[in-house]
Amino acid sequence: MQKKALALLSGGLDSTLAVKVMLDQGIAVEALNFTSPFCTCTSKNAGCKSEAVRVAEEFGIPIKVMHKGLDYLEIVGNPRHGYGKGMNPCIDCRIFLLTKAREYMQASGAHFVITGEVLGQRPMSQRRDTLRVIERESGLEGLLLRPLSAKHFAPTIPEQEGWVDRDRLLAIQGRSRKEQMQLAEDLDVKNYPCPAGGCLLTEVSFVPKVKDVFDHSDSLNLRDFRLIKLGRHFRIGDRTKVIVGRDEAENNLLESAVQAGEATLRWEEGSSPLTVVTGKQDEALLEKAAKILLRYTKAEPDTECIIKAIVDGSEKQLKVKKDYSEAIVEGLRIG
Structure with missing residues (x-):
């Protein structure tokens, strides 16, 4: 046989x-x-x-x-x-x-x-x-x-x-x-x-993103680990993370991955990466996320900008000043 x-x-x-x-x-x-x-x-x-x-x-x-x-x-x-x-x-x-x-x-x-x-x-x-x-x-x-x-x-x-x-x-x-x-x-x-x-997992530069998910999740799911391969990641709260797309392809992938209850942000006045806010949200956290987003736009420093935020299909506008320094943004960055 x-x-x-x-x-x-x-x-x-x-x-x-x-x-x-x-x-x-x-x-x-x-x-x-x-x-x-x-x-x-x-x-x-x-x-x-x-x-x-x-x-x-x-x-x-x-x-x-x-x-x-x-x-x-x-x-x-x-x-x-x-x-x-x-x-x-x-x-x-x-x-x-x-x-x-x-x-x-x-x-x-x-x-x-x-x-x-x-x-x-x-x-x-x-x-x-x-x-x-x-x-x-x-x-x-x-x-x-x-x-x-x-x-x-x-x-x-x-x-x-x-x-x-x-x-x-x-x-x-x-x-x-x-x-x-x-x-x-x-x-x-x-x-x-x-x-x-x-x-x-063998890449030392990737480890902080993995550890962050383990350290700040109520329960584990595969999606959270898939997302860490996309964009720049920032921790702005114990249960709030910001992901900023690095190019158009990543913007599209992030947009297709957004789930109910998560927010997307874009600068209305010019070219802007898509920003996704996962986890807990309030006005202060959304403003913080918007300031991070503005770091990756051509908006002039210290100017007030209009950010379009969409949560569960509802749209609202945020007026946010571009006043985060490079050091502040990098201090929030994961890895």
């Missing part, structure tokens, strides 16, 4: 190669892709999600897309194994993904799980010791095969049972991508978009 592998497929080079190596051995493969509000590959065209779907279609294999939900956000906020250089809970994240894969494995009819992990490639989650921890705590001991680095580890059950030919697996290690790129050429794998997809 043909054996089946469940593959974690990001759409990047390594996971694509892992799938190809299995297919070339006659293993049936189903792909599992996870979306995250923190993926650096995510773009207007859905980034790595669409790349994973493209790869699956190219290889003729089924794919299931799962969303990292609130249970994942709880891990980001309090990881058992700690953070990397930023706010990245890489070890806990891998355990989370592989636990989900193990749970789905039986339903999919798969016999084991494969990933594109390479020994020593990532400093936190792909060390030999942490790879063992991840395998053990995800409940996949013996059933987690890493085809690109398999020869650096003891044989897994698929290898021991002869489902997979160990001699045709790889012994890649380290951070260089030269071997993977050569393997891609050898296996005729083309059009891979991002050899090393990334996570915004």
Whole structure:
């Protein structure tokens, strides 16, 4: 009977190669892709999600897309194994993904799980010791095969049972991508978009925005974390945040994301970025938000300006003086 592998497929080079190596051995493969509000590959065209779907279609294999939900956000906020250089809970994240894969494995009819992990490639989650921890705590001991680095580890059950030919697996290690790129050429794998997809949680400059959401939210939701990738963010109250668009594309995205009870602000007398006020609002807070907005317009300093505010479809005008200094605005800025 043909054996089946469940593959974690990001759409990047390594996971694509892992799938190809299995297919070339006659293993049936189903792909599992996870979306995250923190993926650096995510773009207007859905980034790595669409790349994973493209790869699956190219290889003729089924794919299931799962969303990292609130249970994942709880891990980001309090990881058992700690953070990397930023706010990245890489070890806990891998355990989370592989636990989900193990749970789905039986339903999919798969016999084991494969990933594109390479020994020593990532400093936190792909060390030999942490790879063992991840395998053990995800409940996949013996059933987690890493085809690109398999020869650096003891044989897994698929290898021991002869489902997979160990001699045709790889012994890649380290951070260089030269071997993977050569393997891609050898296996005729083309059009891979991002050899090393990334996570915004590893970026130190991004951490203050993430921490701000955790510190100032009554309850967590994915939308708040998606929004931190758009615009300039300012904290003007314990439960009030201001987001100022940086260009027309961001203005449009912010406008489409506005929810009931949130306010939008624009300067009426000239070109202006869209400003969104989330959370608690009153006249004083809206005026504060408007002063921040004026910093990013060509209004003359110390002049009184008309700001159009819309809340739940109701429009009103605010008369606000442009008198916030650069230091005041930057003091309110998050990150």
